[in-house]
Amino acid sequence: MPVSTPAVDPLARERSHLAASRSALRAMREDVESLDISRVTPNWVSAQVLARDVAERIRALADLSDTPLFFGRLDYLHAPGAEQAEGAAGERFYIGRRHVHDADGDPMVIDWRAPVSQPFYRASKKDPMDVGLRRRFGYTGGDLTAYEDEHLSDPAETARTSRLLQQEIERPRVGPMRDIVATIQPEQDEIVRGGLGGTVCVQGGPGTGKTAVGLHRVAYLLYAHRERLARTGTLVIGPNRSFLHYIEQVLPALGELAVQQATVDDLVAHVEVRGTDEAPAAVVKGDARMAEVVRRALYAHVATPVEPVVVVRGSRRWRVPAYELEEIVRGLLDRGIRYGAAREALPQRIAHAVLVRMEQSGEAPDDRVQDAVARNSAVKAAVRAVWPAVEPAKLVLRLLADADFLAEHAAGVLTEEEQKAVLWAKPARSVRTAKWSAADAVLIDEATDLIERTHSLGHVVLDEAQDLSPMQYRAVGRRCSTGSATVLGDLAQGTTPWATRGWGEALAHLGKEDAVVEELTAGFRVPTDVIGYASRLLPHIAPGLAPVASVRENPGFFEVRPVGGAAEVVEACAELLDREGSVGLIAADARVPELSRALAAAGTRYLAPGEETTAEVRLTLVPASLAKGLEYDHVVLDEPRAVVDGEPDERTGLRRLYVALTRAVSGLILTHTAPLPLQLG
Incomplete structure (x- = not known):
């Protein structure tokens, strides 16, 4: 009588594969750590370079205990052929954040960027891409807890929304931004896997994942063109330090450690910025016409020879x-x-x-x-x-301090009123004592490039691009003049006086007129009620722009709550702290000190933007001017009218309010004493 073999629990089998994969990754790391490089280099310089490369490889092979090593599985139907996908008959591939192989070199986990992984994001019932089974895994921390199957080639099974995918999208967030390799959608994947040669501009409303798409695009390009980009370099440019801190762990979690991060101010830091400009002066200094003024002033130094x-x-x-x-x-x-x-x-x-x-x-x-x-x-x-030598900072100093010199070289380019706007009221005597503004530093960068070519990188990601001035676009464009770029932004979130009016104009200043513009309209992070309320502002701040359509199953919660003062705002924060996840208290910059005192009086601990939330401290007090690009599970938005009134004009104020309204991932409480802006209905 035959002996029946007990059925193996599928979840147990997958957990066993996870354990074996972790063991294999550990062995890969130990192999690198055991390398003896003391005798393989001819000199100490080569030894230092090799030692650095080995150290980076060891770091890239780190196993993050709270992060799943793989998140999906593909079972292909057929062996590879001219018209078939890159799979073998009956063969399965586990899709994860990095490649892992066993002692024989056979893959145990396939990098999500590999061609064989693409059907995990693109395959559907209409186009199975030769995939018989797509399996998604659910995790708690680093422990595998569930799985979910889609039989893509089975006509009897109807298409349905993945419960695990939805849970991963809606999972509460504590700490910095996470990668989205487990939840990349087909329209996002198409952008991520675009070629290195072309520039892509991604217009995306709040919660559409444009920042994540840009970061994952860098990771993909480094995978597909590693040797080239290792020579030329990559750079991610963000709007401020808080934003860069928020996103800085995404690429290392994917094993990419060599990508630099900076703000535009970092790129043009030729002088110490100690001053600020009034809006009219900043607008003129940021205008692309200033490039011509600087060029004229520089080449005016070239004299006609009069002596042999x-x-x-x-x-x-x-x-x-x-x-x-x-x-x-x-x-x-x-x-x-x-x-x-x-x-x-x-x-x-x-x-x-x-x-x-x-x-x-x-x-x-x-x-x-x-x-x-x-x-x-x-x-x-x-x-x-x-042909005398010219120092860029001294050239710009003279333009801003000498009315006659400026008038000579701005004639026919700037009006008299514009020239008066940029001239310093109290001219500085030297470069060292001048109170340079951020816009002045960009002008110096322009002059520096006219004198000596700026080094170009292989690829640049520019996030929150809608807030850049034309001269700032030119500064970024110089850093990728022989490379490509990924430009990310939302025209509705432009909050500077020089905010981008259209992507065609912006891309021209960047030097990438041929860039492809893609639009993301599916919202994965912001609840339906919240994005619907915020979208009431769109006709007033970005007419014609399509509103974001939330695809979240969990509607979240939204409440407009009249309050009597700061103490009741703190009470609203306390209510949200009883829930799981991070909490952001967003307020007009001028109201931050009052709210800070109220939080201290209530004994409520809080963080500043850029500081990492922990299980003990989950509340961040966020000035509205720094909220862009940040996300919190729950948000209390204090006094919308004050947010609007804190900007130079109403349209900019309404855009700032739109940004603040759309920072919530799960729920929003809007507190107010003053009447709400009429545009909110």
Whole structure:
């Protein structure tokens, strides 16, 4: 009589594979740690580079105990063929954050970026992509707790929404931003896996995942073009330090450690910024026309030669007349090369003219003679007179402090009123004592690039791009002039006086006119009632922009609550702290001190934006000016009218309010004493 074999619990089998995968990852890390590199490098410099690479590899192989090593499984139907997917008959692939292989080199977990993983995000009942089974896993911390199957090639099974996928999307958030590799949607995946050669601009409303898409696109490009990007570099640009701190763990969690992060202010930090501009001055300084003013002022230093150059070598005197020097200078100007490069070329051009005369007289000079002539004191003096060295900061200082100098080079470009707006009321005497503003630093960066070309990276991600000025776009564009970019933003969330009016104009300033513009309209993070209420502002702040449609099954909660003062606002925060997840108290900047005192009086601990929430302290007090890009499970929004009134004009104020309203992932309590803005109905 045959002995029946007891059925193996599928969940137990998957847990066993998880344990084996963790063990294999640990073995991969130990293999790297055991490498002896002491005798494989010819010198100490190579040894340092190799040691750094090994250390980074060890870090990339870290097993994050509270993060699932894999989140899905694909069972393919057929063996690979010309028309088949990259799978083998009956073979299955576990999809995770990084590749893991066993001692024989066979894969135990496939990197989510690999081609074989793509059907996990793209396959559907209409197009199964040769997948018979797609399995999703549920986790609590790092422990596998559930699974859910979709039989994509079974006509008897109807398409349905994944419960585990929905739970993962709606999971409460504590701490910094997480990756979304387990929940990437088909329209997001298409952007993520776009090629390196082209620039992509992603217009996305609140909660559509545009920031996550941009970060995962970097991770994908590093996977697909690692050697190239290792040479050229990658950079993520965010609006402020709080935002960068919020997102900084996403790429390391995916095993990518080499991506730099910065703000635009970091990129142009040629001088110490100690001053601020009034809005009219900042708007003019950020206008793309200032690039022409700076260019004119720089090249005005190039003088027309009026004296010949006479080079004495031994008993001979060699003369280059002024008209020939003028031709040399005009030729360099016509080539359009950088000011500094042309200045370096000028002595060699003059020396070449001298060598021509030497050859005509019967001499046979070589390159060493030309170099010696280029270093001749008479040639150096001519270069100083005709093409003097210029310091970028001193050039901008003179433009902003000398009305006549500005008027000369801004004629026909800026109006008299605009020139008055940018001139300093109290001109500084030196670069060191000047109270430079952030917009001034961008002008200095423009001048610096005119003199010497800015290094270009292979790929740049620019987030919250709608708030950049045209001159800031130019500064970013210089960092990817020979590379590509991913531009992320939402026109409805522009809160600067120079906020982007349209992506075509912005991309032109960036130097990426041919970029493809994609729009994300499915909202995964903001509850339906909250995004619906906030969308009442769209006709007033971004006419014609499609509202975000929330796809969350959990509607969350939303309440408009009249209050009598700050103490009742603190009580609303206490109510939300009884729930699971992070809490943000967002208020107009001017009201933050009062709310801070009220929280202290109530004994409620809180954090500032950028500080990481913990199980003990889950409340963050957020000035409305710093709320952009941040998300909290629950939000108390204090005094919407004060948020609007805190901005220079009503439209900017309403955009700031739109940002503040859409920071909640699960629920929002709107507290107010003053009447609500009429635009909210």
